[in-house]
Every structure is written in C-alpha cells, then in structure tokens.
Amino acid sequence: MWIKRFAVYCIVSILALVWLFPFAAFVVSLVKSPDEFDVLEFWALPSLKHILRNLIENIAYAWSRANIGNNFFNSFIYASAAGVGSAFVASLAGYALVHLSIRAPQAWFLGIFAGNLFPFQMFLIPLYVFLTTLNLYDTRLGLTLVYLGICVPFALFVYRNYAFTIPRELFDAAKIDGASPFDSYIHIFLPLSKAAFAVVFVFQFTWTWNDLLFGLVLSENYRPVMTALSKLSGLRAAVPVPVLSAGALIASVPTILTMLLLQRFFIRGFTVQIEK
Structure with missing residues (x-):
C-alpha cells in the first residue's frame, strides 16, 4: 500500500516540478533589471533591495512602451x-x-x-x-x-x-x-x-x-x-x-x-x- 502511495507522490511531485519550472523562470526574469539579466547567471537573483525596484521599473517600462x-x-x-x-x-x-x-x-x-x-x-x-x-x-x-x-x-x-x-x-x-x-x-x-x-x-x-x-x-x-x-x-x-x-x-x-x-x-x- 505504501509503495503505491509513494509512487503516486513521486509522479505528482514530478508533474508539479514540470509546471513550476516555467513559472520560476518567469519570476527570476521579472525581478531582474535588463542589465542584471544580461550579466548575472540565469537563476541568480539580485539583492533583495533591488528586487522591488526592478519589478516596479519593469512594469512601468512595459506599461508605457506598449501603451x-x-x-x-x-x-x-x-x-x-x-x-x-x-x-x-x-x-x-x-x-x-x-x-x-x-x-x-x-x-x-x-x-x-x-x-x-x-x-x-x-x-x-x-x-x-x-x-x-x-x-x-x-x-x-x-x-x-x-x-x-x-x-x-x-x-x-x-x-x-x-x-x-x-x-x-x-x-x-x-x-x-x-x-x-x-x-x-x-x-x-x-x-x-x-x-x-x-x-x-x-x-x-x-x-x-x-x-x-x-x-x-x-x-x-x-x-x-x-x-x-x-x-x-x-x-x-x-x-x-x-x-x-x-x-x-x-x-x-x-x-x-x-x-x-x-x-x-x-x-x-x-x-x-x-x-x-
């Protein structure tokens, strides 16, 4: 019984990771500035004090650039x-x-x-x-x-x-x-x-x-x-x-x-x- 339950948990976990991977990539790119995106490793995050600033600047730029x-x-x-x-x-x-x-x-x-x-x-x-x-x-x-x-x-x-x-x-x-x-x-x-x-x-x-x-x-x-x-x-x-x-x-x-x-x-x- 526990083997079947363990197999189900493994399958669900793998499917969850497959779904979460694109979302995680989206969040990582969202909180970087354009310069940081080009310089840092893809999965590397900027410092905490820069994350909010980058997010606001990216949203403002997208809002104005695309009307x-x-x-x-x-x-x-x-x-x-x-x-x-x-x-x-x-x-x-x-x-x-x-x-x-x-x-x-x-x-x-x-x-x-x-x-x-x-x-x-x-x-x-x-x-x-x-x-x-x-x-x-x-x-x-x-x-x-x-x-x-x-x-x-x-x-x-x-x-x-x-x-x-x-x-x-x-x-x-x-x-x-x-x-x-x-x-x-x-x-x-x-x-x-x-x-x-x-x-x-x-x-x-x-x-x-x-x-x-x-x-x-x-x-x-x-x-x-x-x-x-x-x-x-x-x-x-x-x-x-x-x-x-x-x-x-x-x-x-x-x-x-x-x-x-x-x-x-x-x-x-x-x-x-x-x-x-």
Missing part, C-alpha cells in the same frame, strides 16, 4: 461584457429549454451549440464583412458583440446542464401560487444558478481577455491588451526580457483575480458539469 493602458481598458470592457452578457443570454435560454414547454428543445440547443464545433478562423471574413457593412468595424461595440456571440454557445451548455439539477417541482409550485414564468426565472432559477454564473463568467472572461485573433483582425484603434503584449514581444530585439515578463504579468492579473474571487462558486458549478 498597455488603453488596451487594458478595452479588454476589461470586452471581457466583462462577454462574461456577464453571455451568462444572461444563456441563463434565459437554458431556463426556457429545460423548464418551459417549447417545441424541439434539443434541436434548439444543438443549433446554438453548433457554433462551437467550427474553428473560429472560419468566422473572420464573414464577421469582417458583417461589421464593415453595419459600420461597426473598429468600434468597441462591434468587437463586444463578436465576443458576446462567440461566448453564448458554451455558456448555454453550462446553464442547460445546470438547469437539469434544479427540481421541476419548484417551478410547478410557483406556478400554482400564481407566479409567471418570468417570476420563476427571477426568483427561483437565477438565485439557484450562482455557481453556473461563476463557471460561465470565469471561462468567458478569461477566454475573451486572452484572445488575440479577433482583436487583431477586427479592430485597429480599440484592440485588447493581448495585441499590446504581442506588439511588445515583436520588439524583442529592442525590449529586454524582464520588460516582456512585466508585460505578461500586467496582462495576467485580471484573470487571476477573477478566478480567486469566484473560486468557491466556480468549483461548485464545475463539479455539477462533471457529474452531468
């Missing part, structure tokens, strides 16, 4: 709208498909979810033509609508599965008491689906925040933060590695905070998806 501020604001708008908007639309659809008497609910679900079965590169040219026709190309509204539409199919998958876990008897009892379907949605379905909202919001916020493809093709003046990070890495000959690491740190902070704040609900909702 991350405007792109950061754009990404926050896109990711927040995609996370909240897709959750709202999917909650309505999931509630209707499971707890309302509509014709062919399975066909409706498959028709909407089919959007996730194709590579997103297929949508670039049609979306470009569509946005240009409506004068929405290179606008925050246009890119927000694109992200919202792409996020809805997966969000519906989550909410539909979660809706099956809510007993129909609750809605039947509310109907007997005179509640309308919308009342049941507001007072029963939404309060009981907080975990589903956490799963949808975390996934869609993170995906939208990390997207480079649509932001690069469908906008020029309102691009998300990942395009700024891509621009910064494209200047690698002129931008030191510690500054690139600082840019990556700036870009990753919102998604880390989102996961930490919604972790409890996210785990609960994700567990329901696995059980389904």
